[in-house]
Amino acid sequence: MVYTETSTIMQTLSHLKALEAESIHILREVVSEFQRPVMLYSIGKDSSVLLRLAQKAFYPGPIPFPLLHVDTSYKFREMIEFRDACTRQVGARLIVHTNRQALDDGAQPFRLGTQRCCGLLKTQALLDALRAGGFDAAIGGARRDEERSRAKERIYSFRDVHGQWDPKNQRPELWNLFNGRIGPGESIRVFPLSNWTELDVWHYIHRDNIPIVPLYFAKERLMLVRGETLVPVEQPFIPVLPGEKPRLVRCRMRSLGCSPCTGAIRSDADTVPKIIEELIAARRSERENRVIDHDQDGSMEIKKREGYF
Amino acid sequence: MATRAVLEPAFEQYLARDGEKGLLRFLTCGSVDDGKSTLIGRLLFDSRNVFEDQVQAAAKATRNRAAGEVDLSLLTDGLRAEREQGITIDVAYRYFATARRKFIIADTPGHEQYTRNMATGASTADLAILLIDARQGVLPQSRRHAFICSLLGIPRFVVAINKMDAAGYHRAVFERVRDEFAGFLAKLGSPQAYFLPISALAGDNVVARSRRMPWFDGPSLLEHLETVESGGLQASTGFRMPVQCVSRPDHAFRGYAGQVVSGAIHPGDMVTALPSGRRSHVRRIATFDGDLAEAFAPMPVTLELEDPLDISRGDLLFAGSGHPHMAGRFEAHLIWMDPRPLDARRRCLLKHTTQTVAAEVTLRHRVDIHTLHAEAAPALEMNAIGVVEMVTTKALFFDSYRLNRITGSFILIDPETNATLAAGMILQPVAAPAGSGPVTAAERMARWGHRGAVIEIETASLAVALERALFDHGCSVAVAASRSAASALKGAGILAILVTPSAPLRDVAAALRQLQQQGVLVSRDTVSTGGGI
Numbered sequence: 153m154v155y156t157e158t159s160t161i162m163q164t165l166s167h168l169k170a171l172e173a174e175s176i177h178i179l180r181e182v183v184s185e186f187q188r189p190v191m192l193y194s195i196g197k198d199s200s201v202l203l204r205l206a207q208k209a210f211y212p213g214p215i216p217f218p219l220l221h222v223d224t225s226y227k228f229r230e231m232i233e234f235r236d237a238c239t240r241q242v243g244a245r246l247i248v249h250t251n252r253q254a255l256d257d258g259a260q261p262f263r264l265g266t267q268r269c270c271g272l273l274k275t276q277a278l279l280d281a282l283r284a285g286g287f288d289a290a291i292g293g294a295r296r297d298e299e300r301s302r303a304k305e306r307i308y309s310f311r312d313v314h315g316q317w318d319p320k321n322q323r324p325e326l327w328n329l330f331n332g333r334i335g336p337g338e339s340i341r342v343f344p345l346s347n348w349t350e351l352d353v354w355h356y357i358h359r360d361n362i363p364i365v366p367l368y369f370a371k372e373r374l375m376l377v378r379g380e381t382l383v384p385v386e387q388p389f390i391p392v393l394p395g396e397k398p399r400l401v402r403c404r405m406r407s408l409g410c411s412p413c414t415g416a417i418r419s420d421a422d423t424v425p426k427i428i429e430e431l432i433a434a435r436r437s438e439r440e441n442r443v444i445d446h447d448q449d450g451s452m453e454i455k456k457r458e459g460y461f
Numbered sequence: 462m463a464t465r466a467v468l469e470p471a472f473e474q475y476l477a478r479d480g481e482k483g484l485l486r487f488l489t490c491g492s493v494d495d496g497k498s499t500l501i502g503r504l505l506f507d508s509r510n511v512f513e514d515q516v517q518a519a520a521k522a523t524r525n526r527a528a529g530e531v532d533l534s535l536l537t538d539g540l541r542a543e544r545e546q547g548i549t550i551d552v553a554y555r556y557f558a559t560a561r562r563k564f565i566i567a568d569t570p571g572h573e574q575y576t577r578n579m580a581t582g583a584s585t586a587d588l589a590i591l592l593i594d595a596r597q598g599v600l601p602q603s604r605r606h607a608f609i610c611s612l613l614g615i616p617r618f619v620v621a622i623n624k625m626d627a628a629g630y631h632r633a634v635f636e637r638v639r640d641e642f643a644g645f646l647a648k649l650g651s652p653q654a655y656f657l658p659i660s661a662l663a664g665d666n667v668v669a670r671s672r673r674m675p676w677f678d679g680p681s682l683l684e685h686l687e688t689v690e691s692g693g694l695q696a697s698t699g700f701r702m703p704v705q706c707v708s709r710p711d712h713a714f715r716g717y718a719g720q721v722v723s724g725a726i727h728p729g730d731m732v733t734a735l736p737s738g739r740r741s742h743v744r745r746i747a748t749f750d751g752d753l754a755e756a757f758a759p760m761p762v763t764l765e766l767e768d769p770l771d772i773s774r775g776d777l778l779f780a781g782s783g784h785p786h787m788a789g790r791f792e793a794h795l796i797w798m799d800p801r802p803l804d805a806r807r808r809c810l811l812k813h814t815t816q817t818v819a820a821e822v823t824l825r826h827r828v829d830i831h832t833l834h835a836e837a838a839p840a841l842e843m844n845a846i847g848v849v850e851m852v853t854t855k856a857l858f859f860d861s862y863r864l865n866r867i868t869g870s871f872i873l874i875d876p877e878t879n880a881t882l883a884a885g886m887i888l889q890p891v892a893a894p895a896g897s898g899p900v901t902a903a904e905r906m907a908r909w910g911h912r913g914a915v916i917e918i919e920t921a922s923l924a925v926a927l928e929r930a931l932f933d934h935g936c937s938v939a940v941a942a943s944r945s946a947a948s949a950l951k952g953a954g955i956l957a958i959l960v961t962p963s964a965p966l967r968d969v970a971a972a973l974r975q976l977q978q979q980g981v982l983v984s985r986d987t988v989s990t991g992g993g994i
Contacts, residue, residue, distance in 0.1 A: 167484035213710035
């Protein structure tokens with residue numbers, strides 16, 4: 153078979169524009185092919201990018217799906233303030249869901265361990281919220297470069313009636329033709345940022361001037377300093393060791409989760425270009441300071457099989 | 462800090478430059494144990510794209526196995542089952558960048574039973590790296606993968622003959638494998654291939670050029686990847702945009718949202734919509750970042766047209782020379798991906814661009830991946846490749862896959878299990894066999910290249926001249942005796958010419974122009990823009 157090369161001079165897009173194009177195509181497909189899509193909004197930088205892409209995909213119309221925030225109640229205060237301001241400004245409909253029952257029963261990471269705490273406040277809460285809303289497609293900001301099992305996941309990730317992922321039996325995903333057909337109770341998790349890297353996300357935030365939570369920028373914050381680890385002291389239940397006192401440290405968050413499980417890093421990076429400069433110099437990967445990924449070998453894969461994003 | 466103030470403008474410049482870097486998507490394939498995962502690990506490691514903690518995690522896992530110092534393949538194998546068995550099951554995507562380019566790697570499985578996952582990785586790649594173990598030589602799986610890559614239209618190959626360290630870095634070994642495989646690629650009619658000897662394990666010719674093979678003076682793998690022409694996915698058809706959705710935020714605006722899949726479009730350009738065949742001009746190319754003076758593939762846009770055309774999801778907008786086919790019957794290559802084989806005939810759903818239609822697939826023959834010959838077969842098993850005839854309940858608007866990887870591709874879906882059954886690559890439309898039920902409007906349109914219309918023209922002699930001109934171009938045309946007869950003919954998809962003394966049309970050329978402008982004539986085969994008539 154002979155494939156002809158085009159003889160005309162071809163214009164090509166920069167890698168950021170090419171990634172943007174792919175993501176917008178995906179978002180439009182989701183809205184066109186599902187009855188009740190929803191966008192998972194975690195307030196982090198990836199969610200900020202996803203939100204901007206949704207604005208672009210449907211411009212000049214409004215974003216045609218609600219945003220869902222699964223609030224464990226242990227998020228940083230600044231995250232919640234940013235969430236409310238940002239969604240109001242964009243004009244998006246926001247749904248906030250919390251596993252009240254588990255919190256009333258005293259769920260927190262130091263009592264239950266991070267695995268069980270995440271299971272109840274994130275995975276269970278998410279599945280409950282998706283069921284309550286009758287959502288058949290949930291759009292999330294996960295990227296394949298974050299973690300080894302994510303690198304294997306499709307852009308359209310099929311979930312059974314229990315919200316579970318079967319990594320060994322994924323639908324082949326060819327070209328830009330997504331198979332979003334599902335049976336009753338089944339759903340698809342959609343990852344429009346699959347092919348973006350952490351660095352791409354930052355470049356895009358810089359280029360498009362996208363607002364992000366101030367926690368990403370370095371400033372003096374009260375931290376418990378434990379060797380290399382900086383533990384934020386937002387929640388009263390953080391166990392303080394004898395003689396230990398929070399200190400003001402110039403630092404920032406590299407990724408945002410629940411405050412008890414998110415370590416800060418020492419940093420002077422208080423602008424987006426400085427963050428990018430720091431990242432290029434960095435030799436440690438992004439999720440490393442997220443305790444939950446390391447509690448067991450292949451732990452993210454296990455969480456995902458159970459229904460975690 | 463004074464130094465920072467000096468450095469910052471330079472860094473800003475770096476950021477601006479870096480944002481404009483191009484993108485190359487490639488896949489790695491080859492037989493199992495040819496060292497794909499190790500090669501990627503080496504590429505990432507030597508180009509300093511791996512994080513320290515990832516290397517530590519790989520080193521920790523290495524102790525459980527009998528590999529070298531750090532098993533670089535562990536940097537990529539992501540699933541527990543894969544790490545346990547030491548093989549790659551599913552396609553994994555990896556990302557890295559150098560100062561020149563950003564790369565997306567699809568690391569695909571070598572085992573035959575996971576061929577469908579390999580095809581997944583190949584469908585979006587614009588370059589394929591085929592690994593061959595220098596000691597094993599060309600294996601059946603090497604040929605299979607080369608064939609699939611070629612079938613999926615990947616325009617560039619790199620053939621990396623690996624494990625040269627275990628073959629004594631001998632030139633003769635490299636040349637023997639190269640010559641054997643070059644012969645096979647020639648049979649595929651394959652695109653440019655760059656052959657090079659490497660050792661992923663020892664790092665020869667991966668990032669840095671090898672000093673242990675002075676007899677080879679070509680660029681290293683990474684040097685080649687950084688400089689090879691990219692943009693392989695671009696098609697050689699004119700402007701095409703399948704409509705994804707219609708944007709109607711208020712009564713003042715109606716836009717058609719979609720991704721430009723080939724060609725370019727500008728405000729003022731004339732576009733034709735299929736299936737209606739109606740035409741209009743582009744008023745605005747609307748985007749969040751402002752209206753554009755030009756959009757080209759693969760940009761996502763929202764087009765506002767001058768006239769209100771009845772367009773919805775699944776329709777196709779196109780412009781320029783070269784019309785897409787519009788047909789409900791075509792021939793295609795198929796890679797079967799379901800555990801249940803394709804029997805001689807099967808009903809299923811077909812997704813093509815932005816529409817999903819019911820379809821029937823009939824197996825013509827299987828393709829032998831070693832000889833590339835057609836062979837009769839009662840069924841197509843999982844991972845087998847065949848040629849099929851597809852009949853859809855609605856006409857599709859397509860190009861052959863050879864010309865356009867987006868408008869020429871489709872997937873088949875099982876209507877009961879919703880599984881993705883197959884990947885299809887369109888070869889060409891085929892004529893319907895005689896006597897297959899009632900003739901549909903789509904079939905008439907596909908055959909004649911036009912829809913039904915009444916053409917009013919001033920005199921009887923002009924009517925005869927016009928009838929002759931259209932007939933000679935393959936149209937179904939007749940001069941009608943009355944308005945009601947004309948209307949009936951139109952309903953049957955025929956061009957009905959009606960003599961009306963007050964008609965504004967006074968010559969044949971004007972009538973033809975009008976038919977084209979109104980989009981009555983749509984087929985590429987019957988529209989002649991040559992000035993003869």
